[in-house]
Amino acid sequence: MIYPDGEALLRKKIGLDPNSIGSDAISRAFEQRMIECGIRNINSYLEKIQESPQEWDALIDSLIIPETWFFRERESFKYLQQYVISEWLTNHKNTVLRVLSVPCSTGEEPYSIAIALLEAGLKPTDFHIDAIDISKKSLLTAQTAIYYPYSFRGNPLSFQERYFQHQEIGYHLSEKVKNQVHFLHGNLAKTDFLMGTPAYDIVFCRNLLIYFDIVTKEQTVKLFERLLNPEGLLFVGHAEAGLLVNSRFASIRHALAFAYRKSTVTKSPINFHDRQNNKKNSSPNGQKRIINRNYQPKTKLQTQLIAIHNNHLSENTKNDLLTTSRKLADQGHLTEAIELCNNYIKQNRVSVEGYVLLGQLQQAMGKNEDSLQSFQKAIYLQPTHKEALTHLALLKENQGDIINANLLWQRIQRLNNNL
Template identity: 40%
Template sequence: MENSAATGDFEQMLRDMIGLSTETVGASVIRHALTRRMTACGLPSLDAYRSYLAGNKSERQELIDTVIVPETWFFRDREAFAAMVRHARETKLTDRPIRLLSLPCSTGEEPYSMAMALFDAGFGPTDFAIDAFDVSSRNLALAGRAIYGKNSFRGSDLSFRERYFEALEGGFRPHEIVRRPVRFSLGNVLDPTRPMEREAYDIIFCRNLLIYFDRETQASALAALRQALSGKGLLLVGPGESGLPSLHGFTSARLPRAFAFTKEAPTPGATARSRSEANAPAIRKLPASTASSAPPKPKPRPFASRATMAPSAPASSPESEAAGLAAIESAANAGRLAEARAAAERHIAAFGPSAEVFYLLGLAQDADDAEEDAAGNYRKALYLAPDHRQALAHLRLLLQRRGDEAGARALADRLDRLTKRSGA
């Protein structure tokens, strides 16, 4: 595979088509996808593939299917589904069915979980309808086939599988009653002709997508979601994305660990929790099967300096932003990683996103082996402060551990340039 200059036009094309940001996912992910497609098409070079791709719509779809991250599982972040049920109960004061959207739905686990959660809460099959969109036709084909293996079932409570699935030879299949309310379609959140009507949805799940976008694309996607959400609707995003909706006019619904937002300010006393609890993170250990097989790494060490300078105060205290940061650090220093993660999320909810807090959150997740979340937060720190040395250094180490040599090298170069510029 040629160097990064040679793949620049493909990177731009993927950014234009689906919003994929090379800085976020790493150039090696894109180069890997290009190599796989060149091999699949039997083409000898990138130039040959470039000519083949030009004007070939179905190959463009194949490239999208190869480059996207399909990672998903049933009831990913349970609190999101609890928040959905609570909001559905409030919405169901009218006669019409509740309208829900899962975008991106990936291979279907998310919209099927929405249906199961609503049935568990006592809703009937005609009480709701779920639209499920994704930009990957391959994922949608798997969602329609609806046969799931063990990767789709994570966590300790799998009782829903007994109730809603039948065992087949290749895995488990949700019963017809779960599949029927879900309507899958090819859909791109960035496509101005997307099949989302204005104010069409009472509840939108847009989880673990914004994280792959740059800031401009995040803004376009959130504007589109805002249009598609009804006036009193609820938007749910992923844990790593919880700082973004409030930057684009949404208000936190203040539901702990649900990462839920409304278009309007919440009614006092309705479903609100204390501000400090709002959108605190789901404390989820990665299952052993997905734990890193990389050689043991030194635990990231938060810095003692600020923690010793600032008085210790709960991170949720609105009194002082600095005291909040110090509390995150001291929790991480003491190895209380879940506490550090929760404090960082509360800090974002209370004071808004900042490079330092995203970096500290990444650090705590890194030490807890939640590498994907950690990388996402280091990158968010770098969006806000591109010269954040520690975020650059830790992300570089993380990419190196994951075998992304090119990504790690690019960050090392950035660090070098920074050092030369500052004369340090």
């Protein structure tokens, strides 16, 4: 039996999209709780959960999926460490790194963050982790911090020896790690969630957005814009990367880390020149991607371009086209840059660099389908071109084509391993 009023209430209160876990699972949860309460009528049960916070918590616990484990999606933690070592420690002396883990479930995620930060060289006083979940039962388990083998699945376990004591019953987490995490009860779907709280430098929100309906997803992404410092990092789960399309978040383009930064529209446009020619010196996040979509072509420049088109192009000028195109892009003149780049490709039909630049320019203009084709052409010409592969993976991810995106990330990983 389906309970439409029950589903509507869950959507309203916790943003749950019934399709994400299925109406059957929702019905089972309601029926199980109705049996426990000795209530036979769904309307009476719905009244009860409105009146009884305890029963509401019990329903939540029979609905939620608390699945989590230590260092789940390990690359996210590696990237966090890399960020702290190469960026945070240099630029933020004497500042406490503020981290939020929501939903934290039974604690494996925030404790993994704490271990990762300690191993990256931060002192306990250098960082603060808030960990939030809607399930009070899960939070209690988290605070107890005694874990069983199921929480350590599939990972190299060297950290286990360093931070846990194996006792008769379970693995007991060291006080040093435990003390770093402050657990709080909260509902991310509420519009006043963490209202008035100082911003965070790092937010982990993994494996929850997939359960939210579209309105709550959008509301949550906006919430993270508010909750994150301008240079902050947002980590999501691998299945959630596509949900940040059309948001103000841009991927940091690190294979399998699923980390994002706010991409604010600022005075400086994308530095295509640096990205192409000076990759080694670029920032560790690989991307200060700032898109100037409000660009208005300048008449003088347009006149110059028309002159270039109408002229007979010498061999040197032909080769200069790509360089000029990059310079134009650097200055924010995207339309002209695309025109020049297309011109260059017409004369250099097997230029991988030409297609990669064209793809980047098209992406910056929001022409995702065109840019997809350009990156595909670049990869056809050079199957090991990592930059083109990364762009394509991100585009697929943004389109929600997670399967193909993951295949591309695996290909990039293999190329990295073969270096």
